[in-house]
Amino acid sequence: MTVMEQRGAYKPTPPPAWQPRTDPAPLLPDARPYRVLGTEAAAQADPGLLRRLHAELVRGRRYNAQATALTKQGRLAVYPSSTGQEACQVAAALVLEDRDWLFPSYRDTLAAVARGLDPVQALTLLRGDWHTGYDPREHRVAPLCTPLATQLPHAVGLAHAARLKGDDVVALAMVGDGGSSEGDFHEALNFAAVWQAPVVFLVQNNGFAISVPLAKQTAAPSLAHKAVGYGMPGRLVDGNDAAAVHEVLSDAVRHARAGGGPTLVEAITYRVEAHTNADDATRYRGDAEVDTWRDHDPIVLLEHELTERGLIDDSGIQAARDAAEAMAADLRERMNQDPPLDPMDLFAHVYAEPTPQLREQQAQLRAELAAEQEGPHR
């Protein structure tokens, strides 16, 4: 049709009705991170929960310290500590039901342990005897994920599959501030929102991606503000306030379970230690900044609240510490044993059935090992 014809036929009309697909207002995070401890909201918090959180934080801190010590003794290849981030780690684990799934990043060993994983099995990846030390299906904990943000679409797919099957399962996926820059973050959040999948995304904004501070990572008002661009609610929480993180995540899990779709939670926290034992944090930040955060320590915050309100006494605190020490002693002892290693395993799990090629290679290695046993280096 030529323009001439069109002109005769058409009248300019207003644009076909266009509506924002959802109301953006409720999706936007509050201007300040949500807090419970030290605020009026604390009065509403369940004392039993607070005590449970406290015990787990204390255990978590000790776990981090012990694992870091194990790197120095050569018992771990590397350990990315979550010291200072224990509130996020613990709350993420505690808000989930048994049937739910946790998708941890490589820094979230502690969350897996708080969910009930054997502390030694959780360290397999970092000890280096295998890539994953536990059966993810048994524990509903996905393998600790190293390629940043790549676990997020897995969480979405799993949650979606569960919903399709009619199972009442929520997936909680953890990622760092740095990881939020990856394309997989974007794609996962978008799929989750379009599918209304029961997923909760927890961004631990600990201020750094190795040496790179948040200001070089994003110019957004907050990472939680990204949520509106996917059509899901964004929530901002004080990541060192275990009660607040627990509450915000619980709400998000409940919302997801009820069919309300995904939520993006940004927890403002801080990586108090270096990126890993191999990192030298003095190259990119000063002590003063670290100290302000040490003062806002998740354990101290919670212990203070509990003490002030008479919900815990010294013996209660001591009991938590004793339990933590017992866990650490057990961990130390078991990690000091060499793990069993079988080189033949290299070929066992590449495919359901080894290919003819892998069988040949396995035979070759077996022969080599036998020769090694027999005689010295040629």
Place this chain on the structure above:
Amino acid sequence: MTVMEQRGAYKPTPPPAWQPRTDPAPLLPDARPYRVLGTEAAAQADPGLLRRLHAELVRGRRYNAQATALTKQGRLAVYPSSTGQEACQVAAALVLEDRDWLFPSYRDTLAAVARGLDPVQALTLLRGDWHTGYDPREHRVAPLCTPLATQLPHAVGLAHAARLKGDDVVALAMVGDGGSSEGDFHEALNFAAVWQAPVVFLVQNNGFAISVPLAKQTAAPSLAHKAVGYGMPGRLVDGNDAAAVHEVLSDAVRHARAGGGPTLVEAITYRVEAHTNADDATRYRGDAEVDTWRDHDPIVLLEHELTERGLIDDSGIQAARDAAEAMAADLRERMNQDPPLDPMDLFAHVYAEPTPQLREQQAQLRAELAAEQEGPHR
């Protein structure tokens, strides 16, 4: 340090001052797409600009029609028409200075032509004689980009490089609603905002990614709402209102040039024709929907405004049509000639200097072609 020691040393403090890094309010798009034509704002519009836009729209529509006709004659391998989207195409080209760069997607041949490219050269990719028919540096038009959203980081990098060099250059990058789901979209917008690069992102939301409607693509209030998650302004505009698109894009270009950083513009438009000549749109949408959009035609909107306000008369309209017909006749004639083809070119531009391997392969092909010339198929 044990928890015990910490407890003595620390007092729980409020969280270290946390501020939203930017105020989100001004970054959010208005609730309704911005319009000029048929509104009071039209009175402010420059008549010369409106007439220029009109002439380009008419030419653009004709270009689309002619290119589609060429597919039927086997003169083009494929043509993704921008019929109905000419306002976006033309405005994107016209808001740029000569030194600025345009980054078109595979649907944006017309934008390249409106920027001044030879209409035949712009079709090289789709004719299939080579991948790109023009020198991108000469025209400051990047190659038409097929892998969706991958051109966006290029635009960011180029704009950033120009700024580093002290050049006053803006890049305008075009992408579709479907393309906004790709990870590269996310990464590009984030880099642009962090670097405060002088880029304008224009999303032509034409309702579909091939057969997939927007509702399966995103749950966001609008695509423009994604902007706040990067810390850049998001703008929503009626994509069939050439004056409005021109104004919004001009503002964004001015903002970028002044050092204000990137803007995300979502233009609400509609793909009136099938995805390409090879697509069968009746499989996924009905005529009724298409008709509402045909009624909101960019040319009719603008022609109506111009006529009502006495800014154009029938001879003016006729002149625009005559110019369009002349362009089409020239295009038709030149596209009916077989393009020169040199198989040896296959090897010429893989590297600055062909590798020894490519020289061998080139010699092989040369010999084969010579043999072909000499005798028939063996």
Place this chain on the structure above:
Amino acid sequence: MTTVALKPATMAQALTRAMRDAMAADPTVHVMGEDVGTLGGVFRVTDGLAKEFGEDRCTDTPLAEAGILGTAVGMAMYGLRPVVEMQFDAFAYPAFEQLISHVSRMRNRTRGALPLPLTIRVPYGGGIGGVEHHSDSSEAYYIATPGLHVVTPATVADAYGLLRAAIASDDPVVFLEPKRLYWSKASWNPDDPQTVEPIGRAVVRRSGRSATLITYGPSVPVCLEAAEAARDEGWDLEVVDLRSLVPFDDETVCASVRRTGRAVVVHESGGFGGPGGEIAARVTERCFHHLEAPVLRVAGFDIPYPPPMLERHHLPGVDRILDAVGRLQWEAEG
């Protein structure tokens, strides 16, 4: 289940039928990708599945390949069997991190606890006049990634049989569909109980005694044509269709080469670093003393896939294959 008379059927139809039968037989099979639902895919290979099984079983995803494959991984972790369509070969590249770092490794990572029964369908190769990024042969990337099976049919029957096997496999399978064979036809009766073709077995498509053409996918018909033409030159060529690049059927291939003493590997994918090098090397390792000539390769040039008007110069054709056969040092024999 309604049955349609499809004889002769195209490869595209056989593929559709394979998915349909798999979906009917197993409720955990889910098809997903760009435009696979309402449209039935840009090649119509998923035509009718959304209608028959609903959009939850055959899903139009958002436009993001890493997201498609990544969510499919999660679905497989929960016990589904996703069948993912990548719209074109080159549009699988955004999903490579998910493919290499997760799809291929999840079983290994978890000592077998998390197998991923995932099929990734990739229309591949040229010869259809597509503009850039629509004709890549990307198999070199897949075969260099341990943990993936890499399968490609060349016939209508294999399209059905191998896709059924891929979907049934407890391992991830990259299923490469030769685009230009989508419309190839064969008399094939889909209502006969179809044999699922086990993955990992090559087949001799044409017996011959002079030399072996080792090939797969889109190059199989070209090699068969070349073998016919070669009769004029006095050569009786054997044609082996690999069907599966991983696992590789050394036995069938080497048995042929030991018989003929000469071999040419033919594929469309670029020569340098392409599958032909692997194939030639392993055949040579295993059959060295049977070889009258080095194993030669006929492959695409080491260039980005050319524009449509020039692609015929790039694609291995009958003449180029026969030229290579001619270089197999025949004088040495006689």
Place this chain on the structure above:
Amino acid sequence: MTTVALKPATMAQALTRAMRDAMAADPTVHVMGEDVGTLGGVFRVTDGLAKEFGEDRCTDTPLAEAGILGTAVGMAMYGLRPVVEMQFDAFAYPAFEQLISHVSRMRNRTRGALPLPLTIRVPYGGGIGGVEHHSDSSEAYYIATPGLHVVTPATVADAYGLLRAAIASDDPVVFLEPKRLYWSKASWNPDDPQTVEPIGRAVVRRSGRSATLITYGPSVPVCLEAAEAARDEGWDLEVVDLRSLVPFDDETVCASVRRTGRAVVVHESGGFGGPGGEIAARVTERCFHHLEAPVLRVAGFDIPYPPPMLERHHLPGVDRILDAVGRLQWEAEG
């Protein structure tokens, strides 16, 4: 420009020096990547560059590899020479679409109008006790992508010379840095005017007459060690360091193999579909009548890279190389 006495220097220091000298000589050279600025990179290879040249010349990017490479493409389009660091081999995968569909093709796509003078530094390979995704050998993907140069140094001097050449190249170069050689040392005086080592030339690292070991990158020192050990068996091995996989130096390699009549290709990357197949195939094509035995390959197994405690079983070591040499059909000779 301040000069530092660096003798003996490590490979990491030579690489740093190469970037520093390139940046000093050419203001269009920009270094970018994750943690390359303030931290100086996780391997400290960019140490001091941000301080000396400013953060605009050595930039900490957001954490997104496709974004890094994609923006570098744009920067190169505007005339800069970006040097991109991918933090580890496996973290280059998210950038593969940009690499394959743009970096490798932009020159070709535009008939030479838009060359991309881009260097992509990828620390690669194992042997450093890294957990999963930190030890991949991904060269098979790169060499199968026409339009890329693929280069890898094995010595301190080559690290400098080849990186200078890569940065000076008008083509994109994937520069593979063998992680476990970062701390290898050599007496190398950076204050001497350094010869930039042209890309595309292999070098004979050790002359020998019995057989040729064809290798590159992290396997070069292993092969040299094997060659020493082989003397006890009466074998005098030649070791060819390829240095550049693309372009490939057929001349040097084939000259050696024609001399020795036997060859083993050694690399850490998985065997199936790895570079060894290509190398063995092309050497065989070119030197068939000089070969006393098939060209053999010693490579990593066809498995995902193993965890640190098992990696020694995976990596080609002296014994495995000598076993292969022992299979080169010596009886056939005497």
